[in-house]
Amino acid sequence: MYQKTVLKNGIRVVSENIPSLRSFSIGIWITTGSRHEDSEENGISHFIEHLVFKGTKSRTAHDIAKEIDSVGGILNGFTEREYTCFHAKVLDQHWSLAIELLSDIFLNSIFDLNEIARERNVVLQEIKMVEDTPDDYIHDLFNQVFWKGYSLGYPIVGKKERVSSFDRETICRYFDDHYRANHLVISVAGSFDHGELIQRIEDKFGGLMERVAVEKGESPEPNPRIGVFPRDLEQVHLCLGTKGIPQTHSMRYAGYVLNTLLGRGMSSYLFQEIREKRGLAYSIYSYRPAYFDAGQLVVYAGTDKGSLKEVIRLIIEQFDKLRKERVCGEELKRTKDQLKGNLLLSLESSDSWMTRLAQNEIYFGEYIPIEEVIQSIEGVTSEEVNQLAQDLFREELFCLTVLGPIDKTELPRDLLNFQ
Numbered sequence: 001m002y003q004k005t006v007l008k009n010g011i012r013v014v015s016e017n018i019p020s021l022r023s024f025s026i027g028i029w030i031t032t033g034s035r036h037e038d039s040e041e042n043g044i045s046h047f048i049e050h051l052v053f054k055g056t057k058s059r060t061a062h063d064i065a066k067e068i069d070s071v072g073g074i075l076n077g078f079t080e081r082e083y084t085c086f087h088a089k090v091l092d093q094h095w096s097l098a099i100e101l102l103s104d105i106f107l108n109s110i111f112d113l114n115e116i117a118r119e120r121n122v123v124l125q126e127i128k129m130v131e132d133t134p135d136d137y138i139h140d141l142f143n144q145v146f147w148k149g150y151s152l153g154y155p156i157v158g159k160k161e162r163v164s165s166f167d168r169e170t171i172c173r174y175f176d177d178h179y180r181a182n183h184l185v186i187s188v189a190g191s192f193d194h195g196e197l198i199q200r201i202e203d204k205f206g207g208l209m210e211r212v213a214v215e216k217g218e219s220p221e222p223n224p225r226i227g228v229f230p231r232d233l234e235q236v237h238l239c240l241g242t243k244g245i246p247q248t249h250s251m252r253y254a255g256y257v258l259n260t261l262l263g264r265g266m267s268s269y270l271f272q273e274i275r276e277k278r279g280l281a282y283s284i285y286s287y288r289p290a291y292f293d294a295g296q297l298v299v300y301a302g303t304d305k306g307s308l309k310e311v312i313r314l315i316i317e318q319f320d321k322l323r324k325e326r327v328c329g330e331e332l333k334r335t336k337d338q339l340k341g342n343l344l345l346s347l348e349s350s351d352s353w354m355t356r357l358a359q360n361e362i363y364f365g366e367y368i369p370i371e372e373v374i375q376s377i378e379g380v381t382s383e384e385v386n387q388l389a390q391d392l393f394r395e396e397l398f399c400l401t402v403l404g405p406i407d408k409t410e411l412p413r414d415l416l417n418f419q
Contacts, residue, residue, distance in 0.1 A: 043158015
C-alpha cells in the first residue's frame with residue numbers, strides 16, 4: 001500500500017508497505033547533484049556522498065560499519081546528475097536501526113579534517129580508475145561534448161584539480177545550502193508499520209530547516225559534433241547519440257520501446273546486426289538518460305580501429321531503419337513484453353521499490369502505479385515509435401565521441417550522414 005506524508009518542514013515521505021517481504025529499504029534522496037554545481041564546485045556532491053559515512057558526533061566510521069554489518073545490512077550512497085541518495089537495507093526487524101544510522105550520518109556528520117584528507121585520496125583514485133577504464137570513461141567524454149557549456153555535462157565524480165581544491169569550509173557551506181528539508185524525499189519500501197515509521201522519521205528529521213530552492217539553470221541544448229580523444233588502446237570505444245526526451249515527456253513510453261528495439265538486449269537491432277551477424281563488437285547497446293528538461297539516446301560500442309567506420313555506418317543504418325519503417329505487430333508485442341518483464345522482475349526487492357517511489361516523487365510529484373505503467377506500455381503504437389524515431393534520428397542532432405588509437409582527421413562529419 002502506497003502512502004505519502006509531508007512533514008511540517010516540507011520533507012516528503014513516500015512509502016510502500018509490502019508485507020510479503022522480509023526486508024526494509026530506506027533512502028534519503030536530495031534533489032541536488034552534479035548538475036547543480038558550478039564549474040568551481042564540480043565533484044563536491046560526490047565528495048560529500050563519501051564524507052557523510054566517515055564519522056558523526058557520536059560514531060566513528062568504524063562504528064557505523066560495525067553496526068550495519070552486525071545485522072547483515074547494507075548502507076551506501078550514490079550521486080547522479082539531478083539527485084544524491086543515501087540508503088540502507090536491513091531485515092524488517094532492524095528497521096529502526098536503518099533510520100538511526102541514516103539520520104545520524106545525514107544530520108550529524110562532522111566532516112573531520114583528517115577524514116577529508118583521506119577520503120580526498122580515495123576519490124582521486126576513483127577518478128583515475130574511471131579514466132583508466134575506457135568503456136566507462138567514454139560516457140563521461142560523450143556528456144562533456146554533448147552538453148558542452150552546461151553543468152549537465154560535468155563528470156559526476158569531478159576533475160582532479162577541483163576535488164583537490166575543496167576545503168572543509170567549502171564542503172560545509174555547500175552541504176548547509178543544499179542538503180535541506182525542502183530538497184529531501186525519504187523513500188521507504190518493505191515490511192513496516194506506517195504510523196511508527198512516520199513518527200520515527202518526524203523525531204529524527206523534524207528539526208531540519210528549509211533553504212531557498214536550488215535553481216537547475218537554463219535548459220541545455222545539445223552540441224552536435226565529433227569529439228576524438230586519442231589514446232593508445234587495443235580497442236576504439238565510441239558513443240554515438242542524439243537528443244532525447246525528458247523524464248516526464250508524453251512520449252516517454254514510446255521512448256522506452258524505441259530504445260529497447262534499438263539496443264537493449266540480445267534481440268535488439270544493434271546486437272543482432274553488429275555483434276551476431278558480423279562479429280564487429282563484443283559490447284554494443286543503447287540507453288536513454290532522461291532529466292527534468294532534457295534527454296539523450298546514446299549508443300555505445302567497442303570495436304577494432306579497422307572496423308570503426310563500418311560500425312558507425314551500421315548504427316546510422318539502424319537509426320534510418322527505425323525512421324523509415326514501422327515496427328510490425330509481432331515485434332512490437334515482443335518488445336512490450338520484454339519491457340514489462342524487465343520492470344516486474346526489477347521490483348522483486350525492497351530497494352528497487354524504494355528507488356522507484358523516490359524517482360516518481362522527484363520527477364512527477366506523485367505515485368504512478370505499476371498497473372498504469374503496464375497499460376501505458378501496452379498502449380504504445382508503431383506509429384508513435386516511428387514518429388519519435390523521425391524526431392530524434394536527425395543528422396543535424398548526431399554527436400559522436402571516440403576514445404582510442406585514432407586521429408580526428410580520420411572521422412569527417414559526413415560520416416554521420418544517412419546513406
